[in-house]
Amino acid sequence: MTVNSDLEGQIAEWRAYMHRRRELHRTDTEELEDHLRGRITDLTESGLHTDEAFLIAVKRMGSLDELSREFAREHSERLWKQLVLPGEPDAPTAARTRRELPVMVLCAAIAALAIKIPGWFGLDMSDDDFGFYARNLSLFALPALAAYFAWQRRVGTQVIGILALLFILGAVAANAYPLDNDSHTTVLTAIHLPLALWLVVGVAYVGGDWRSERRRMDFIRFTGEWLIYLTLIGLGGGVLMAFTMGTFRAIGLNAEGFVQSWLLPCGGMAAIIVSAWLVEAKQSVIENMAPVLTRVFTPLFAATLLAFLIAFIWTNNGINVERDVLILFDLLLVVVLGLLLYAISARDFAARSNLFDRLQLALVVSALIIDVIVLVAITGRITEWGFSPNKTAALGENVILLTNLAWTAWLFLGFVRGRMPFARLENWQTRYVVVYAAWAWAVVLAFPPLFNFA
Template identity: 85%
Template sequence: MIADSDNDLEGQIAQWRAYTQRRRELHHTDAEELEDHLRSRITELTGAGLHADEAFLIAVKRMGSLDELSREFAREHSERLWKQLVLPGEPDTSAAARSRRELLVMVLCAAAAALAIKVPGWFGLDISGDDSTFYARNFSLFALPALAAYFAWQRRVGLRVIGVLALLFILGAVAANAYPLADDSQSIVLTGIHLPLALWLVVGVAYVGGEWRSDRRRMDFIRFTGEWLIYFVLIGLGGGVLTAFTLNAFKAIDLDAEGFVQSWLLPCGAMAAVIVSAWLVEAKQSVIENMAPVLTRVFTPLFAAALLAFLVAVIWTNSGIDVERDVLILFDLLLVIVLGLLLYAISARDLAARPGLFDRLQLTLVVSALIIDVMVLVAITGRITEWGFSPNKTAALGENVILLTNLAWSAWLFLGFVRGRMPFARLERWQTRYMIVYAVWAWTVVLAFPLVFDFA
């Protein structure tokens, strides 16, 4: 009986620990300190004659510094005694005040992002005219600094982290605008693609509160990225409906609203949506955490089936991949989507769960993507051998080598996990630590490629 009681207590503490580790405002060392505090209180109470489960519940209640955390834990476990023990009748005024402050700061940051994209117009740059290349190079600089500022405020980061963030955004602005690139330069396209990735990872530094060395916090950022993308797409779809309604409503009274839509509604709305989506992820996590894993489980088998069908068709027709640039870009995009599915599935998975059918489907998806990546690399190498190096082909080669390395080691780790020879946590650590490779490559393309290829 004593052993059973101890096992139940450890299960309750493990459940409490897992909940605290999902809280972004708690550092890893803070969670460990809180657990030590909880255990010491439980020991005192059991020594006074209480049962282990009673001591656990009362210990959490008595940890005054954790009242708010305990209340939220109670709401998720209301089938137990939590409501009676840790849900007082008075409203949580401090949480409500904090929510109002976060809403106000979000609105200010969204307004700053929306205003930022209009500032170049004050200096004669037309977003829909000949200056479109300027906006293509700089569009990530309009919203992402405001998003980083929102997280820096929310996480209460120190001045040193704020200084690093500011320097990186300044570096991105200089790289996007200082080089003398022609409008038809390949480097402009590469900057427009890679600078948002580089700066998004800078936002990640603000999101984790400067704790970039923490694997857990980096995985939190990966999870946030997937959830943010879902909200951003949903807002975009709603914005499309709003745009169509606006155009047709004004058309019905013989007024042309197309200029307003192109110059104000679409650009300002897109920039503001970047901030609003992030705020929604933070404010509505319980909703999106149910939605995103479901989407991952739906699309993983679909993409796995599509890739397998493609490989079968390649073998059946005995034909390789077309080496045309647009086709190679399509396959690169496909590989990025596969990697995104893998990353978000990892971030949403219970590390302690045993391997199941979905894990085997993911392994199939990764192996299929790995084979296709090898085929794409062969095609790119053929283009380089025939036509020589260029910014586009070199960037495509580097990105496929990076993806190949990630997918190959991920497949090996997945295979070991499915066969029961290694823990799933190794795969998670591999993905979180590999993020630095993407950051280094993105900054290399933005900063070095224009110089290496003579601004071509």
């Protein structure tokens, strides 16, 4: 019984990996699994232990990457069908889509309406009330998105209560403090509250099972795919707004007010929900695109960072540690980590290291060196001028990023040298998400009173 359960566990892990290869349909995976089981049976009947039979059978089937590429070549039309056609889903999938579509539309409508509610109380998006909207922007759409996932995942009342309390805490932190529109802590709240609440959405996405490393990686993967869809919708929305204003102007009507007051804010909030729904409904399309984007941009970002380091050493110029510059460097480091996470999510853990892994290691090491340079510049300014909200936030964020990058580089080096399994790298990245969440909440809740709401 134990032997059979061990074998089924190994096959389940193999099947889970095959399901992540979006070049393969479920029927393809079932066909390959039947083939695998047949080989295992033949090998065990010849006297091999089940563990040995499983390993030999998988080896004889060849590289899973090669299998995926072969199926992709044979069924290359699938990507375009998935992109532009509804396809022919099985009955459970079709029924689930029919159920989820109206709920998604309802949540998108709630998010679109939410951003107009402050206007009923005399608040508009002018300069006078800009600080209010900047602090509360994430509170208009993310609660509706969390509600959508809570409904979709059928989470319990305890998880729903936790989600509600966290959103209420974010709303109180954004509005209870006496923050001026031009204060530094207002800007910090506007930047960090969306991050803190996005990770609250992550709790809903994983169905409350935040301890599962696999589910945390699913949410990280979802975040990247959501950004791709949101960007595409944003580009399309920009074209729509331009045509709307242009066509109405041709007949002597000014549609700019409608676009600025309704189409842009309401459409932006609804797009957050629609993008999430598209990720769930059309995963196979983006999961085919995302690894390709990672392969393209990883060498480009590595070359950019190396060029910056060479220029920094050659010119011996210091870094200007103004707020905008600090935000730029932090975003750059976050993009590096995003590229790394996407590559991790699409990788075969059993495969040996290759040239692309070494390129990623170079990217991480370059980002690590830049982070050290930025930290030296920040600490120098703090030593000279003292602590301020921006410099303290930048110091903490760069220390957090430095810790992540340093340990990531060490794990990557161990993997490239064949001394460490690749799975440890994924486990480290998914566990470290909690550190980002804790820091974001600390900035939102503690920084305004700590710095006298300046």
